[in-house]
Amino acid sequence: xxxxxxxxxxxxxxxxxxxxxxxxxxxxxxxxxxxxxxxxxxxxxxxxxxxxxxxxxxxxxxxxxxxxxxxxxxxxxxxxxxxxxxxxxxxxxxxxxxxxxxxxxxxxxxxxxxxx
Amino acid sequence: xxxxxxxxxxxxxxxxxxxxxxxxxxxxxxxxxxxxxxxxxxxxxxxxxxxxxxxxxxxxxxxxxxxxxxxxxxxxxxxxxxxxxxxxxxxxxxxxxxxxxxxxxxxxxx
Numbered sequence: 001x002x003x004x005x006x007x008x009x010x011x012x013x014x015x016x017x018x019x020x021x022x023x024x025x026x027x028x029x030x031x032x033x034x035x036x037x038x039x040x041x042x043x044x045x046x047x048x049x050x051x052x053x054x055x056x057x058x059x060x061x062x063x064x065x066x067x068x069x070x071x072x073x074x075x076x077x078x079x080x081x082x083x084x085x086x087x088x089x090x091x092x093x094x095x096x097x098x099x100x101x102x103x104x105x106x107x108x109x110x111x112x113x114x115x116x
Numbered sequence: 117x118x119x120x121x122x123x124x125x126x127x128x129x130x131x132x133x134x135x136x137x138x139x140x141x142x143x144x145x146x147x148x149x150x151x152x153x154x155x156x157x158x159x160x161x162x163x164x165x166x167x168x169x170x171x172x173x174x175x176x177x178x179x180x181x182x183x184x185x186x187x188x189x190x191x192x193x194x195x196x197x198x199x200x201x202x203x204x205x206x207x208x209x210x211x212x213x214x215x216x217x218x219x220x221x222x223x224x225x226x
Contacts, residue, residue: 031212043160043205043216050212053175103148103209107159 004108007094012114018080021111024073025094033105034067034077035091043091049075050097082115089113118143120208122217130225135196137220139206140188145214146208149189154201154219155202163204164191196224 005024013019025032034046048056049069057067064083069075079086088114093105119142129135139149148166166173166180166189173180177196182189189208193200201224207214 042218045213048212056213097212103212103214104150104162104165105152105160105214107161109159 004092004094004106006108008111009109010112012077013082014019014116015083016081018078019082019113021077021090023075023108026106027073027098029094031095031097032069032075033093035093036088037091038088044072078094084115086115087115118215119215120206120215120217122206122220124217124220126221126223128223128225129196131196131198133196135193135222137191137206138188139190139205139210139217141208141209142187143208144187145210148209148222149180150207150214151180151191152207153202154205198224198226199222
């Protein structure tokens with residue numbers, strides 16, 4: 001398996017623009033997480049999907065952020081409109097929700113977002 | 117809510133010496149305790165984990181110990197090498213959500 005695949009790896013955009021980050025989880029994993037990492041706040045869980053259904057979105061900062069998982073192999077995180085304070089590395093991670101590998105997160109390489 | 121405290125925030129050791137990083141958690145229902153290593157500019161990667169039915173687990177130079185009574189767990193790295201330099205995160209979980217420590221920056225001095 002190629003692991004968790006994220007795109008783009010780097011995104012530089014201007015304030016007010018829409019940003020879409022993409023994630024392909026490991027095949028067979030039924031839990032998917034979006035995290036944001038900054039020096040100031042560390043790793044923050046934004047949203048958790050289980051079997052393609054959003055279970056916990058309490059970490060989504062505000063209405064400018066939205067996430068979807070239309071099928072088991074694809075998820076998006078959208079920011080509209082983007083602001084400079086959204087600059088961070090966004091990680092997608094996936095895992096199984098049961099069995100010996102339950103909760104063992106595998107992270108993607110991350111998407112580094114810079115909003116000017 | 118659940119909280120995980122990690123100490124120290126920075127640890128500098130001589131190459132070849134041992135390093136110990138400690139974490140405490142608040143939720144007594146926590147039953148899964150992973151450790152992740154994150155090198156500069158890279159993704160967090162799982163290096164070792166322990167579940168609450170065991171007290172210690174080893175993998176070559178790395179070991180994790182768990183004390184459920186005291187609600188703390190520790191990462192031990194022996195014979196440290198330059199490639200051990202990274203930020204290490206502990207976490208605790210009782211369900212789907214990992215509660216993360218703030219991280220320890222480990223510096224290996226030559």
